[in-house]
Amino acid sequence: MPLPPAAARHGTDVRTALSEAWAAHPPTDARAATRELRTRLLARPPYEEAAFLLDLADTHGLQPLRAGEVARWTAGDRRVRHAALRYLSGVPHGGALLDAVPPRGGDVYENLLWAAAWHRQDPSAPQAAAFRDAVRRLPATPPGGPVVAQSMLLGSLGEPGVGMSGGMSVLLSALGDALTATGRISRVLTLVTAGRTALRDRASGLVSPLGPEHWQVGIPVDGDGSPDPAAMAEHRPAVSWWAACLLALPGARPRIVHVRFADDGSLAVADAARRCGARPAFTVTPDPHRTMAERHAGLPLHAETETARALRADLHRVFVADRLVARAGLLVTIPSRPGTGDLDTHFPQLSPATESRRVEVPEGIPPFVPRPGDAGLADAMTTRLFSGGGRPDGLDPEDRGLRLMLCVGRLHPVKQQDRLVEAWLDTGLYRSTTLLLVGGSPGRATAVEAGVRDAIAKLLAGQPLGRRRIALWPALPNRQVRILERALAEGRAGSAVYVCPSAKEEFGLAVLEAMDAGLAAAGPERGGVPHYIRDGVNGFLLDTGSGTALGAGLLSVCATPQTELDALAARAMRTVRRSYSVEAMAESLARAYTAVP
Known part of the structure; x- marks a missing residue:
């Protein structure tokens, strides 16, 4: 597979495509491929292309440069320096040059890379000790x-x-x-x-x-x-x-x-x-x-x-x-x-x-396995939940009798928590229900998480009642989520339903967990959720393609009498425990x- 002139410097997608072309059609003439790589590398290509060519050679077991000829690439750009160390790990006598370019002090990644490169050269070498220590427990x-x-x-x-x-x-x-x-x-x-x-x-x-x-x-x-x-x-x-x-x-x-x-x-x-x-x-x-x-x-x-x-x-x-x-x-x-x-x-x-x-x-x-102390943790979480609507993570105690919608998942545009809030507000459901969103970093948010949180904050601006009836929690350990869901299913916080507003779910493990806990659950009709939820039988399927469609689905879910929700939730629990372990x-x-x- 010949290399197009300078194509490797045109971006990561191009480099991936070239790498895959070699994986799909490995060079039938290793000598010709080695000669081409050698010619390109000796021509002093830009750093980005040099790193790509060295990695391409190492991945396919080719050795276009002798160890000493790699020296020029070990002192410059960090990416090509590391590519050179990876390449030297598989070249005869590469250890001599590895010793000539010791890792930079205090650089934890480069120190481990250097030791791993030595381990590939000679697993028993003293220079490989840091890598041996890092994997010794296996x-x-x-x-x-x-x-x-x-x-x-x-x-x-x-x-x-x-x-x-x-x-x-x-x-x-x-x-x-x-x-x-x-x-x-x-x-x-x-x-x-x-x-x-x-x-x-x-x-x-x-x-x-x-x-x-x-x-x-x-x-x-x-x-x-x-x-x-x-x-x-x-x-x-x-x-x-x-x-x-x-x-x-x-x-x-x-x-x-x-x-x-x-x-x-x-x-x-x-x-x-x-x-x-x-x-x-x-x-x-x-x-x-x-x-x-x-x-x-x-x-x-x-x-x-x-x-x-x-x-x-x-x-x-x-x-x-x-x-x-x-x-x-x-x-x-x-x-x-x-x-x-x-x-x-x-x-x-x-x-x-x-x-x-x-x-x-x-x-x-x-399976969820109960432990001593679960009841106390459940009480603590429901107490926290109804700690006051003036808090971003709390609801008013007097709203405990309203139906609660729970949504758990990482904060990401595909999960559409902002669309859920929008639909909840636009339909007026905030007047008769409460909403708990669980997900996102408890400390410093990623840029994606911050974007979702900002979108929700803008929706709630000018909605004082809406702000008091929504609680935003950061992610919880999975076991705590499942304890919370069981507490909600038992009615410790009034009646509750689980809502997954994602654009799609390939299968929806969080939906299965809610069903297993005994909650009536609603999930997107696109993806794998329809494989186990039959709409109106053991759950609800939602059109999550727009805020209007999602709102209509939420209205239907919240209008379902509690006796029907209880029967539906019981069938959902049986579905999960019978077929989805x-x-x-x-x-x-x-x-x-x-x-x-």
């Missing part, structure tokens, strides 16, 4: 079935509802434990990102236990925290290299590496899987495909407009999804509304020939994983 693989890795590179595994952390963090935490409990999987590795702050603070290093043979493995990133989704492409080469180093450890070496998002982080992990001889699995969903037309139709698309950038971002995600489908040895699909066939519509490459590597697996939630999900996935050749 023991030898136990006997039994294969090792499985699963990734969640955006957000934090332990903070659902904060930043980019949502239901996936809850799901993967429980799923890893459930997979090993099946007896078919010997170990699960959950891959997360570890920014510079985490690298400084984590005394346990990059590896820590989450459950019996379930391990969290941190992939270092050169940033203060988890990368922003828009910036993940910049981190792709480094994430791929780090993941390959970590997955090659004696206690790792997975057979299956499962990614679930159509983004550059998933491509990086899929690249690492290929380098380690593992088979990628991909959860394929029509996101953002199903909303492309309505989001972009008729909008101005001049090159530098925000709408044009948004379209390019969505088209890039479509490209990434197509590449992951092509790479995957196992395609996992999530059930959606019966009869829609939207997956095959948006992925025409899913022909009958792919049936042998496709499996449909409904997602599930772990994480244990059932783990059994299905374990069978699928072990069947992959």
